[in-house]
Amino acid sequence: xxxxxxxxxxxxxxxxxxxxxxxxxxxxxxxxxxxxxxxxxxxxxxxxxxxxxxxxxxxxxxxxxxxxxxxxxxxxxxxxxxxxxxxxxxxxxxxxxxxxxxxxxxxxxxxxx
Amino acid sequence: xxxxxxxxxxxxxxxxxxxxxxxxxxxxxxxxxxxxxxxxxxxxxxxxxxxxxxxxxxxxxxxxxxxxxxxxxxxxxxxxxxxxxxxxxxxxxxxxxxxxxxxxxxxxxxxxxxx
Numbered sequence: 001x002x003x004x005x006x007x008x009x010x011x012x013x014x015x016x017x018x019x020x021x022x023x024x025x026x027x028x029x030x031x032x033x034x035x036x037x038x039x040x041x042x043x044x045x046x047x048x049x050x051x052x053x054x055x056x057x058x059x060x061x062x063x064x065x066x067x068x069x070x071x072x073x074x075x076x077x078x079x080x081x082x083x084x085x086x087x088x089x090x091x092x093x094x095x096x097x098x099x100x101x102x103x104x105x106x107x108x109x110x111x112x113x
Numbered sequence: 114x115x116x117x118x119x120x121x122x123x124x125x126x127x128x129x130x131x132x133x134x135x136x137x138x139x140x141x142x143x144x145x146x147x148x149x150x151x152x153x154x155x156x157x158x159x160x161x162x163x164x165x166x167x168x169x170x171x172x173x174x175x176x177x178x179x180x181x182x183x184x185x186x187x188x189x190x191x192x193x194x195x196x197x198x199x200x201x202x203x204x205x206x207x208x209x210x211x212x213x214x215x216x217x218x219x220x221x222x223x224x225x226x227x228x
Contacts (some may be wrong), residue, residue, distance in 0.1 A: 004155075034216065043117070043203050043219035044156070089155065100146060100169050101205075101217060103155035 003027045004092050006104035015113050019077040023090030023104055026071065030092040032099065035064060035075045038087045038106070047088075048075070080111045115140055117206050117220030125226045126194050134189040134223045138206030144168065145187040146217060147179060150201040162187055163209070194227045201225075 005024045013019045021035075031052040036044035050057040050064045050073065057064050063076045077084055087106040093099035118137040126132050138145050144163045148156040149172075158171035162181035173179075176194075181187045191198060201224050205217040 036219070041221075041224075043119075043205075043221045046216050046218055049216055100158040100161055100171055101148075101156075102158070105155045 001026070002105070003030075004090055004102050004104040006088075006090055006107050008107050009105070010108040010110070012110045012112060013080045015082055015111055016079045019075075019080045019084065019109055019111065021075040021077075021088050021090075021107050021109065023073050023075075024071055025073075025092050027092070027094070027102075028071070029094045030102075032093040033064070033066060033073050034091045034093075034101065035062075036089045036091060037084075038089060044089055077109075080109075082111050082113050085109055085111050117204055117218055119202075119204050119220040119223050121223060122221065123224050123226075125228060127228050128194055128196060130194050130227075132191045132194060132225060134191070134202050134204075134225070136187045136189070136204030136206075136220060138185050138187070138204075139208075139218060142206035142208045142218075143185060144207045144209065145181055145185070146205040146207075147173075147187070147189050148203040148205065148219075150203060150222075151197075152200070154200075156203055159189070191225075196227050199225060199227045 034049040035047040038044045048062045066073045089106045090104040091101040146161040147159040150156040159173040161169045165181045179189045201222045203222045205219045207217045
């Protein structure tokens, strides 16, 4: 059973607009959440993380929101740029940032000029 | 900044052969993780090491083994290869320096093809 779910396999957004990528999880023991970006033939690149004690973390154009009661997190990218086009993986861990990661299946973001 | 290094980047093997994948973590990182990503799948955790000791084990087949060496590099040994082992194998590393666990940073992956 998939513990981390990214229900949208793809998302298309116009350059300059906001991209919102969603992620749901089922394991209430997860206490650390991350977003990774992945280009073809490359390893996942860390983007941003959030601990379960927070509900928001911001880093430049990237903001992650966590709703623990809904077991839902989202990644907002604003403004979106063509270079943001990639597959975005949501990942979660039970052991803080040291725990092994459980990944979602990814969402392919396409930002059109 | 130095990143995680994996070698080889590509590997082609026949069924029932063995393969060894290597991972060199970011300098001063003491923890190494191995993940397997099949075609169209999400990365699946295999095994991790902290300070040269196995720290956690995931869905790693018994045909696979791994270890972390004194210089913190890690090797994933895969025997009796099967067609289903064809995948991208990622290594990630992190640090617990200062007592604060750090984020996992991934290497570029090794693409293993079993024919």
